[in-house]
Structures are given as C-alpha cells and as structure tokens.
Amino acid sequence: MRTAFYISDGTALTSEAFGHAMLSLFPMKFKHRTLPFIDSLEKAQRCAHQINLAAAEDDEKPLVFHTFVNTEIKRLVTQSDAIHYDFLDHFVGRMEAELGVKAQPKTNRTHGIHQDYNFRIDAVDYTLANDDGVSTREYDQADIILIGASRTGKTPTCLYLALQYGIKAANYPITEDDMDNLQLSYDLKMHRHKLFGLTIDVERLQHIREARRANSRYASLEQCQREIDKIENLYRQEAIPFLNSTHASVEELAAKIMDEAKLERHRY
Amino acid sequence: MRTAFYISDGTALTSEAFGHAMLSLFPMKFKHRTLPFIDSLEKAQRCAHQINLAAAEDDEKPLVFHTFVNTEIKRLVTQSDAIHYDFLDHFVGRMEAELGVKAQPKTNRTHGIHQDYNFRIDAVDYTLANDDGVSTREYDQADIILIGASRTGKTPTCLYLALQYGIKAANYPITEDDMDNLQLSYDLKMHRHKLFGLTIDVERLQHIREARRANSRYASLEQCQREIDKIENLYRQEAIPFLNSTHASVEELAAKIMDEAKLERHRY
Numbered sequence: 001m002r003t004a005f006y007i008s009d010g011t012a013l014t015s016e017a018f019g020h021a022m023l024s025l026f027p028m029k030f031k032h033r034t035l036p037f038i039d040s041l042e043k044a045q046r047c048a049h050q051i052n053l054a055a056a057e058d059d060e061k062p063l064v065f066h067t068f069v070n071t072e073i074k075r076l077v078t079q080s081d082a083i084h085y086d087f088l089d090h091f092v093g094r095m096e097a098e099l100g101v102k103a104q105p106k107t108n109r110t111h112g113i114h115q116d117y118n119f120r121i122d123a124v125d126y127t128l129a130n131d132d133g134v135s136t137r138e139y140d141q142a143d144i145i146l147i148g149a150s151r152t153g154k155t156p157t158c159l160y161l162a163l164q165y166g167i168k169a170a171n172y173p174i175t176e177d178d179m180d181n182l183q184l185s186y187d188l189k190m191h192r193h194k195l196f197g198l199t200i201d202v203e204r205l206q207h208i209r210e211a212r213r214a215n216s217r218y219a220s221l222e223q224c225q226r227e228i229d230k231i232e233n234l235y236r237q238e239a240i241p242f243l244n245s246t247h248a249s250v251e252e253l254a255a256k257i258m259d260e261a262k263l264e265r266h267r268y
Numbered sequence: 269m270r271t272a273f274y275i276s277d278g279t280a281l282t283s284e285a286f287g288h289a290m291l292s293l294f295p296m297k298f299k300h301r302t303l304p305f306i307d308s309l310e311k312a313q314r315c316a317h318q319i320n321l322a323a324a325e326d327d328e329k330p331l332v333f334h335t336f337v338n339t340e341i342k343r344l345v346t347q348s349d350a351i352h353y354d355f356l357d358h359f360v361g362r363m364e365a366e367l368g369v370k371a372q373p374k375t376n377r378t379h380g381i382h383q384d385y386n387f388r389i390d391a392v393d394y395t396l397a398n399d400d401g402v403s404t405r406e407y408d409q410a411d412i413i414l415i416g417a418s419r420t421g422k423t424p425t426c427l428y429l430a431l432q433y434g435i436k437a438a439n440y441p442i443t444e445d446d447m448d449n450l451q452l453s454y455d456l457k458m459h460r461h462k463l464f465g466l467t468i469d470v471e472r473l474q475h476i477r478e479a480r481r482a483n484s485r486y487a488s489l490e491q492c493q494r495e496i497d498k499i500e501n502l503y504r505q506e507a508i509p510f511l512n513s514t515h516a517s518v519e520e521l522a523a524k525i526m527d528e529a530k531l532e533r534h535r536y
Contacts (some may be wrong), residue, residue: 011523017285021335022359025371034533036523063363067289083366087355091290095331098351103293120518124424131396158390159427163518250388250431255304257281265302 003031003054007066012036018087019065044076049078069105092262119266123162130170136187146171148198148225151208153245160250166266197235197242202228204246271299275334280304287333312344319348337373365509381528381530387534394439404455410460414439417495419476421513428518433535465503465510470496472514
C-alpha cells in the first residue's frame with residue numbers, strides 16, 4: 001500500500017484537506033502520515049528520511065502533499081524519493097498576476113489566531129453551558145437552537161458549529177416525558193425563529209440507543225418509532241426546518257444548517 | 269473590496285480550506301461568501317447570478333474557489349464573471365498518470381460519513397463525560413488527559429481533538445485548592461503517561477478571567493501568577509510535556525499535542 005504524507009511548517013491541516021480531497025477521487029487505499037511543524041532544516045532532513053524509508057518499504061513512491069513558506073525547508077523535503085504536490089505553488093503566480101499584489105507567505109497564517117478567534121472560544125463555552133437543555137436562560141444569545149430526540153446528533157453538531165464557525169448553538173432534547181402531549185415548551189416558543197430540528201431513521205436510532213442501553217425501553221424499536229413519528233409531526237405542524245442525520249456527518253449537518261438557517265459565520 | 273466565493277456540491281469545506289490558504293498569502297481583505305450544496309442546475313444558475321451581482325457591485329472580478337463533481341453544474345458556475353480556481357482539476361490528471369488509475373469523483377466523499385465516523389461521535393461523548401475533572405473513572409480509556417489551570421484552553425482543545433481526530437481526550441483542572449501542596453492526585457499519577465499540560469502567559473490569563481469574573485481573587489494578577497508558577501513547576505518536576513496556549517489556536521494546540529504525544533488519529 002502506498003503512503004500519503006501531509007507535511008507543513010504549521011498544523012498541516014491545509015495539506016490534509018488538500019490531500020484528502022485529491023485522494024478521495026481514487027478508489028484505492030493509502031497509508032496516511034501527517035508531519036506537522038516541520039519548521040527547521042534539521043526537521044526537514046528527518047522528514048525527507050522518513051519519506052525515503054516509506055518509499056523503500058512500500059516499493060512505491062509516496063505521495064507528498066505539502067505547503068511550505070520557507071524555500072530551504074521545502075527544497076530539502078522535495079529532494080526525497082516521492083511525488084510532490086504543492087498546490088499553493090501552482091496557483092500563487094496566477095493569483096499574484098490577477099490581484100496585482102505580491103504574495104507574502106507567513107508561517108501559521110491559515111490556522112493561527114485571528115482577530116475573531118475569541119468568538120469561537122466564547123461559542124464553545126456557550127454551547128457547553130446550553131447543551132442538552134440544561135439551561136434555557138441564555139436562549140436570547142443563541143444563534144440557533146437544535147431540537148430533537150435523544151441521540152440524533154444534536155450535541156456534536158452544536159460543538160462543530162461553535163468550533164468551526166463561531167456559532168452559539170444551544171440544544172434541547174425532546175424526551176419521552178414530552179410524548180403524551182407533545183408541544184413546544186414556553187422557552188422554545190419564545191425563540192421559535194431560532195429552532196432547527198434533527199431527525200434520524202428509526203432503525204439507526206434503535207441501533208445507537210441499543211449500544212448505550214441494551215434491552216431498555218429507551219432503545220426499543222417501538223419507542224424510537226413513537227418518538228420520531230411524534231417529533232416529525234411537531235416539526236411539520238410548527239413549520240420548523242429539520243434535517244435527517246442518518247447519513248450525514250457533523251460537517252454536512254453543520255454546513256446544511258448554516259446554509260438553510262442563513263447563519264452568518266463568525267470565522268473565516 | 270473584492271469578494272471571494274467558496275462553492276461546492278458538498279459542504280464546501282474543502283473549497284474553503286483551499287481558498288483560505290491561498291488568500292492568507294496576500295495582505296488584503298476580502299468579502300467571503302460560502303455557497304455549499306450547489307447540486308442542481310437551478311442552484312448553479314442562481315449561484316452564477318450571485319457571482320455576477322458581486323462582480324458588478326464590487327467593480328472587481330470575484331475570486332471563485334470551487335470543487336465540483338458534476339461537469340454540467342461546473343460549466344454553469346464557471347460561465348459567471350469571475351476568476352475561477354479549480355485545484356482538483358489541475359492536479360487530477362497528473363495523479364491519474366502517476367497512480368495508473370482513473371479518478372472516480374463522487375459527491376460528498378471528502379466530508380461524508382466514513383467507516384471511522386462513529387469513532388468521532390464516541391470521542392465527543394467521551395470528552396464531554398470527562399470534561400473538567402467531573403469524572404476520573406474512565407481514564408483507562410483516555411487517549412490523552414489535558415491538565416492545567418482554569419481557562420488555559422483545555423476544553424476547546426479536547427473537543428477539537430475529539431471532533432477532528434477521533435481522540436478520547438479527558439481534561440482535569442488544577443484549581444486554587446490544590447496550590448498549597450501541589451502534587452498529582454492519585455488518579456492522575458495512575459495515568460501519568462497520558463498527561464499533557466497547558467499553560468498560558470499570566471497577563472493573558474488575567475485578562476480572560478477578568479472577562480468572566482471581574483474584580484475577583486480568581487482573576488487577580490497575583491492569583492494567576494501564583495497558579496501558573498506552581499503548575500509549571502509541577503510539569504517540570506514530574507516531566508509532564510506542556511504547551512503554552514497564549515498565541516496558539518485550538519487547531520495548533522491539537523496538532524502539536526497529536527504530534528508530541530505521538531497520538532494515532534482515528535480519522536482520515
């Protein structure tokens with residue numbers, strides 16, 4: 001199996017995003033190695049050595065996705081026995097010509113602390129303090145309030161919205177106790193323009209709940225079916241937008257919610 | 269000000285990563301617009317219209333960073349009045365030649381649900397259940413345990429480790445009560461090979477705490493200084509690796525911790 005390296009003088013998150021997007025186009029498996037913070041000639045040399053070792057071991061040239069600012073470090077790494085992909089390099093000339101401005105590469109600019117960084121930390125604090133319905137007093141500050149049955153993906157989606165986009169995302173569970181006379185609570189009604197629902201396929205919900213509380217009523221197919229039916233009805237009656245999380249990752253859920261709820265992200 | 273568009277038939281996270289990395293090379297400001305899930309000809313047409321409007325409004329051609337699978341949709345979008353950057357397009361031919369395999373683009377492959385997706389949701393659950401020292405019973409399952417004074421960035425870093433890498437990251441606060449006779453508790457000693465410390469510049473800590481509890485002893489410069497001095501001493505005495513979070517984003521902290529603690533990520 002061929003090895004893919006993601007290398008940078010910073011976090012290597014950009015190299016990873018670039019490399020993963022490229023490799024996802026090919027129906028093959030790769031070994032993955034990330035080498036972040038390659039910010040000295042000595043580290044660059046060790047890095048080139050690792051690449052050469054992988055080339056020898058795999059008997060196939062590794063694919064190396066890299067973004068470097070320092071040209072000496074880049075030169076050392078690209079001397080290794082591999083196929084090197086440098087996407088910044090390729091596009092930067094074109095962009096300089098178009099913008100009429102010289103590029104000024106700086107290390108760690110992409111994932112460093114921006115002026116809007118505190119937004120994200122505040123959003124994480126907010127999301128934790130308003131997770132799972134523990135408090136509704138700060139809903140006036142919420143950018144969005146996710147609702148749904150237990151284990152439909154509310155919490156991870158809220159955390160991703162906070163970390164990635166700086167969105168203050170509260171979430172409120174609709175529980176079994178609510179089922180007999182299901183309606184929006186006063187707190188939710190007051191903020192109904194911020195509500196966004198999650199739902200999930202019943203079989204998937206049963207599977208997830210079974211892993212947490214085996215053989216419980218909570219995990220029974222009947223109970224899951226009952227909750228999902230009633231909750232989806234509520235969404236429709238109250239015209240609350242909602243998404244099905246069964247086949248969606250947190251990234252997809254978060255991006256869809258940003259788009260459909262027309263949320264302004266606090267981070268770029 | 270020129271507008272930058274990030275467009276895709278999926279989440280557009282890859283287009284954003286690509287575009288942000290490029291634009292971060294230039295000392296200029298841009299307006300940013302993300303248009304995810306452009307997955308029909310009708311949406312593509314509306315998207316092209318929005319780009320044309322921005323071109324007219326800004327009196328400068330927008331920069332468009334896009335990744336599309338469907339060539340008809342791509343054609344519609346790239347007819348708009350803008351400069352288009354398609355990084356997949358440029359590299360895919362080279363990679364096909366090198367791998368000897370035809371690319372098979374599929375929508376939502378990069379940020380969809382992978383087989384290792386449940387790892388990340390489990391890691392988020394774990395991290396929340398083991399946040400802020402609320403429980404130490406599951407430390408045998410931890411991949412890493414962050415320790416440090418209050419407000420040094422433990423929780424957001426743990427959540428990022430869980431969401432991005434599928435790492436089970438617990439965290440344990442070292443509080444004022446511990447200061448008189450500071451040593452590792454029994455639970456921490458038992459798992460000392462998993463410990464990783466965070467510290468922060470005293471002035472920055474004071475500033476953050478002041479925003480939370482103004483004029484408190486907790487936020488006083490003396491108290492912050494005392495805690496940081498004692499805790500850094502502990503790290504050195506016990507040979508616990510540690511990082512200063514003052515000028516580091518959660519992305520940087522998480523990537524450094526992954527690297528220094530040699531953690532195996534559960535997601536690619």
